[in-house]
Amino acid sequence: MSQTYLISKLMDPLFGMAIGIYGYYLFEKEHPRPQGKGLQELLMKRWNSRNNGVSSESVQH
Structure with missing residues (x-):
């Protein structure tokens, strides 16, 4: 059974990381933390x- 990839074997993990980082950035932009x-x-x-x-x-939390 052959593997199916969205982009390529190398680029799929990089694409996933980029989407995750961008999602985190958008969340932090809409819900900023205290100073x-x-x-x-x-x-x-x-x-x-x-x-x-x-x-x-x-280290105190």
Whole structure:
């Protein structure tokens, strides 16, 4: 049984990721987070806590 692809074997996963990222962008645009609670701030907080040797359990949510 042959595989069927929407675009191609390589492009289907990339197309799916692009659609997902765009959907997330549209959701965030319509439902903004409070100041300081955006995705970039949360990721930077997590990144800094992991690089400074602080365990993720000690980071308050």
